[in-house]
Amino acid sequence: MISRSNIRNIGISAHIDAGKTTLSERILFYTGKIHKMEEVGGDGDGATMDYMELEREKGITITSAAITCFWNDTQINLIDTPGHVDFTIEVERSLSVLDGAIMVLDGVAGVQSQTYTVDRQMKRYRVPRLAFINKLDRVGANPFRVIEALQEKLLLNTVVLEYPIGSEDKFAGVIDLIDMTANYFEGENGEKLVKKPIPENLQKEAQLAREKLLDRISIHSEEMMTKLLAGEEVPKQMIWDTIRQGTLSLEFTPVLMGSAFKNKGVQNLLDAIALYLPSPIERQVVTATDVSTQQVVQVYPDPSAPVVAFAFKLIDSEFGQLTYTRLYSGTLKSGDRLYNSRTKKQVRVNRLVRIEVDKRQELESATAGEIFGLIGVECASGDTLCSLGTNLSLEGIFVPEPVMTIAITPKSQEDIERISRALHRFVREDPTLHISTDPESHKTLMSGMGELHLEIYLERMKREYHAEVYVSPPAVAYRETIAKAATFDYTFKKQTGGAGQYAHVIGRIEPCEEPFIFENRVVGGAIPNQFIPACEQGCRDALKTGWLKGYPIIKVKVILEGGSHHPIDSSELAFRVAARFGFEEAFAKAQPILLEPMMLLEVETPSQFLGRIQGKLLSRRALLLGSQTRDNDVVIRAEVPLAEMFGYSTELRSLSQGMATFSMEFAEYRPVPENLINAVR
Ligand SMILES: Nc1nc2c(ncn2[C@@H]2O[C@H](COP(=O)(O)OP(=O)(O)OP(=O)(O)O)[C@@H](O)[C@H]2O)c(=O)[nH]1
Numbered sequence: 147m148i149s150r151s152n153i154r155n156i157g158i159s160a161h162i163d164a165g166k167t168t169l170s171e172r173i174l175f176y177t178g179k180i181h182k183m184e185e186v187g188g189d190g191d192g193a194t195m196d197y198m199e200l201e202r203e204k205g206i207t208i209t210s211a212a213i214t215c216f217w218n219d220t221q222i223n224l225i226d227t228p229g230h231v232d233f234t235i236e237v238e239r240s241l242s243v244l245d246g247a248i249m250v251l252d253g254v255a256g257v258q259s260q261t262y263t264v265d266r267q268m269k270r271y272r273v274p275r276l277a278f279i280n281k282l283d284r285v286g287a288n289p290f291r292v293i294e295a296l297q298e299k300l301l302l303n304t305v306v307l308e309y310p311i312g313s314e315d316k317f318a319g320v321i322d323l324i325d326m327t328a329n330y331f332e333g334e335n336g337e338k339l340v341k342k343p344i345p346e347n348l349q350k351e352a353q354l355a356r357e358k359l360l361d362r363i364s365i366h367s368e369e370m371m372t373k374l375l376a377g378e379e380v381p382k383q384m385i386w387d388t389i390r391q392g393t394l395s396l397e398f399t400p401v402l403m404g405s406a407f408k409n410k411g412v413q414n415l416l417d418a419i420a421l422y423l424p425s426p427i428e429r430q431v432v433t434a435t436d437v438s439t440q441q442v443v444q445v446y447p448d449p450s451a452p453v454v455a456f457a458f459k460l461i462d463s464e465f466g467q468l469t470y471t472r473l474y475s476g477t478l479k480s481g482d483r484l485y486n487s488r489t490k491k492q493v494r495v496n497r498l499v500r501i502e503v504d505k506r507q508e509l510e511s512a513t514a515g516e517i518f519g520l521i522g523v524e525c526a527s528g529d530t531l532c533s534l535g536t537n538l539s540l541e542g543i544f545v546p547e548p549v550m551t552i553a554i555t556p557k558s559q560e561d562i563e564r565i566s567r568a569l570h571r572f573v574r575e576d577p578t579l580h581i582s583t584d585p586e587s588h589k590t591l592m593s594g595m596g597e598l599h600l601e602i603y604l605e606r607m608k609r610e611y612h613a614e615v616y617v618s619p620p621a622v623a624y625r626e627t628i629a630k631a632a633t634f635d636y637t638f639k640k641q642t643g644g645a646g647q648y649a650h651v652i653g654r655i656e657p658c659e660e661p662f663i664f665e666n667r668v669v670g671g672a673i674p675n676q677f678i679p680a681c682e683q684g685c686r687d688a689l690k691t692g693w694l695k696g697y698p699i700i701k702v703k704v705i706l707e708g709g710s711h712h713p714i715d716s717s718e719l720a721f722r723v724a725a726r727f728g729f730e731e732a733f734a735k736a737q738p739i740l741l742e743p744m745m746l747l748e749v750e751t752p753s754q755f756l757g758r759i760q761g762k763l764l765s766r767r768a769l770l771l772g773s774q775t776r777d778n779d780v781v782i783r784a785e786v787p788l789a790e791m792f793g794y795s796t797e798l799r800s801l802s803q804g805m806a807t808f809s810m811e812f813a814e815y816r817p818v819p820e821n822l823i824n825a826v827r
Pocket residue numbers: 160161162163164165166167168169185186187205206207208228229230280281282283284404405406407408
């Protein structure tokens with residue numbers, strides 16, 4: 147039984163391709179959980195963490211999986227987190243359940259766009275972290291430059307624990323600056339960590355690096371400072387403790403280095419995870435809302451308190467839904483009943499499992515701080531499960547609004563049911579995916595965090611549910627209106643055998659700001675009062691289809707001024723028809739114009755991309771409203787036609803190396819420029 151102070155719930159985050167998957171794989175290998183290593187994108191079965199077929203093919207990690215492994219007497223619950231901008235909800239989710247993290251950096255590229263995003267997220271969730279500078283075997287790798295970037299670009303107080311031995315293809319290992327040994331990684335897969343004396347030619351550098359390290363951390367330990375000033379030896383334990391304290395309080399970011407691919411430096415990172423990252427007990431207190439009283443309560447990792455558990459990830463398994471869960475408080479046993487504060491339903495916990503790479507270990511119970519899987523429990527990700535008699539909801543994770551929408555239609559009758567099953571599942575897994583129905587085209591709309599995000603779901607629909615769909619950009623909701631006032635004078639007359647139909651309406655239409663206004667100015671009973679509502683209805687009928695392209699009409703005021711009726715032949719129906727044709731007659735003369743939805747766009751970007759982004763916005767017919775500096779970023783505000791925004795997330799990503807983000811909301815309707823009207827379908 148592992149003591150809770152020896153549990154580490156950690157995540158690995160990085161820019162795409164920095165080597166998270168390779169590093170996770172090595173961690174699992176050295177902790178003895180798998181016996182063969184697979185390379186990402188290789189000919190084998192693909193890396194173990196990338197368990198979805200799709201991920202293997204694309205070579206990127208889309209979905210995070212929690213895996214438990216053991217390093218000496220430490221239990222590490224490792225969560226592989228995705229790096230792509232489109233999937234940040236996965237990162238957000240993992241960060242909210244983690245106690246510590248490893249930020250992986252490419253030893254050549256250093257701090258990259260996604261590193262900023264990850265950095266912001268870690269700061270937001272106040273996650274203590276280690277930095278691992280990977281790929282030191284690559285041509286051009288330079289850990290010192292990366293450390294500088296961590297300090298200057300991310301403003302991190304780095305505490306460098308190692309010094310590289312050799313570089314690029316001569317990279318041979320690392321010097322441990324705490325025990326002052328040269329560490330080499332021998333054996334077929336680097337599994338044998340061999341400590342040797344520091345090579346002659348590196349002794350001076352290593353000594354300087356150690357002094358720098360002690361100098362940096364001693365600011366936080368008076369005891370160490372005294373020893374250093376007295377020229378005394380600083381004990382290892384004191385160095386570890388000081389680094390640990392500074393890491394937990396987010397003052398330090400310990401830096402380690404190596405090459406996951408060449409099997410170098412990973413064991414030292416495992417040691418550092420155990421030494422410096424927090425256990426669940428040391429995590430800052432979590433807050434939850436009592437749904438009944440709306441009061442905020444604090445949740446402590448106390449095994450004897452009521453259960454508070456957070457479902458942070460669902461996947462389908464052969465035994466039913468597998469829910470990755472973090473227990474924040476209490477002790478959970480199989481057979482327990484819990485309350486889901488969102489659905490307001492009770493659930494029974496039948497099976498608790500610990501997820502390891504090649505097996506699921508059945509658990510009798512779990513204690514506050516643990517991460518495990520629940521099998522067959524009905525819930526959605528983001529749900530809080532708590533003891534009966536309590537009604538808590540853990541602080542919602544930050545869920546960004548979707549920014550891109552596509553319309554889908556089933557290819558065949560059979561696909562309808564499959565699509566519906568697939569969407570039902572996806573929406574429960576991913577709160578950033580929204581499904582709605584276009585009220586005009588009745589097509590199903592899928593909204594998400596970007597084109598790639600939506601593409602992944604289309605792929606999954608095809609592979610996992612065999613559902614085939616046609617995809618089209620959503621019809622932009624155009625509208626029609628008028629530019630000037632015009633009059634109507636319309637008589638509807640029908641004489642067929644029996645009772646005839648007669649209605650005569652006179653009036654005008656004019657532009658207005660409201661969607662629709664109907665004003666009755668008929669005097670003297672020219673049109674009897676009982677027929678006035680029918681006249682209004684007739685105008686509303688006419689609003690449904692415009693004259694130019696058949697889009698709905700808005701911003702028109704109708705003034706009914708007069709007309710005439712027939713004592714026998716006039717009816718509601720006759721006036722309704724007359725008003726409709728009267729409206730259409732006037733509309734044709736009132737210089738109809740086509741309106742398009744304009745969006746208020748906010749782009750947040752590091753300042754170096756400002757010019758490019760603004761330039762491209764102008765080619766999307768944007769009206770730039772201004773820009774403003776926020777921390778190191780610039781926020782551009784602009785008004786853009788929705789019709790021009792298709793593909794924008796992809797464009798913005800490539801313009802800014804993935805560093806810029808945007809949000810967009812509806813502003814108002816504005817006329818479509820004359821020269822573009824013909825292009826509107
Ligand atoms: N030379 C070298 N290549 C590495 C190293 N670590 C990883 N790679 C390679 O870099 C590529 C990306 O590695 P991954 O482990 O898939 O990176 P990732 O960060 O998980 O990527 P995503 O999941 O797509 O974000 C692969 O081709 C790896 O073989 C390293 O230490 N040295």
